[in-house]
Amino acid sequence: MGARPDITAWRPRVEGIDEVFHAHFADHAYPMHTHDAWTLLIVDEGMVRYDLDRHEHGAPSSVVTLLPPHVPHNGDAATPGGFRKRVLYLNTAQIDADLVGRAVDRPVLRDPRLRLRVDQLHRTLERPGDELEAQSRLALVSERLAGHLWGDEPVAPQVPDSRIAYALRDLLDQHFVEGLTLREAAERLHAHHTHLVRAFSREFGMAPHQYLTGRRVDLARRLLLGGMRGPEVAATVGFYDQAHFSRHFKRVVGTSPGHYARTGSASY
Known part of the structure; x- marks a missing residue:
């Protein structure tokens, strides 16, 4: 009997992402199958071997793999000990359907910057309450994916104003x-x-999500010094929960909400 896989899967509150899937497989082999969504894959340990449109490909940890919807593929470990991967199933609206053929021809994307952005997006999705940040990161990932697939026919980017x-x-x-x-x-x-x-x-x-978080923390500081308790502040200023509030408050202010509130009780 094979080792039990280590799997985490969820549907984030981020439009454009149908599912997040993290898995460590020691000996699992996927049969031929398809997805309704674009499959955006990064491998953290080991290497995955797969067939796509009757051509064999490999997914080592240094690349990003993009598999188009409705195209059959399989997959298994190409290294001893299996593989650890993180997958985003992107809604078909995220990438132009006209690019399916190009993705079949070039599913392996050797782009360190894209690999970093996908990693950052996964880390953001693991934190409930940071949906605006995830949406911003997804927008940049989708733009870069489309740029790779268009190849020598890129869409001219809009000039920021x-x-x-x-x-x-x-x-x-x-x-x-x-x-x-x-x-x-x-x-x-x-x-x-x-x-x-x-x-x-x-x-x-700064990114839009950083600005929004800063505004929330700024209001939280005033409420804490005014005597409002931490859990109530977290809900009042729009954070997901107390842990979400504490993490961002400490990152911005340099101390916890509780310690910050206690400084307001001192006499000067």
Whole structure:
């Protein structure tokens, strides 16, 4: 009997990602199968061998693999000890359907920067409450994937501009407590979501999710010094839970919410 696999799977609250799948397989071999979504795969340990459209490919830890929807493929370990992988199943709206054929021809993407961005996206998805950050990272990943698949026919990127950056900042200021999705912002501002991320980051030197988190932490500081308890503050300013609040507060302020609140009780 083979070793029991170590698997974690969930559906994040991030539009465009149908499923996140993390697995460590010692001896599992996938039969030929298909998915309705784009399969974005990175391998952290070992190597995966697979057949796609009757051609054999390999997925070592240094590359990103993109398998198109509805195209049969299999997969098994190409190294002793199995493999550890992380997979994102991307909704078909994330990548132009016209690129399926190109993905069949070139499923292996040797791009260290893309590999890093996919890794960062996975790490963000593991933290409930950071959905805007995940949406921003997904937008940049999808853009880079499309760039690889278009090859010598790239879509010209939109030039970031100040007007859309300030418009997004105003929108975030209005909704930083309840939050908003990147798609909602794009629809209200009539701009592509990737353009929003790039324009904002270029103009202000931080990503939209960093700005939103900073606004929440700033309000939390005032509430804590005003005597409101930490759990109530977390809910009031829009954090997912106390752990989410504490992690971001400490990263921004340099100390925990509890310690910060206690300093407000001192006499000066």
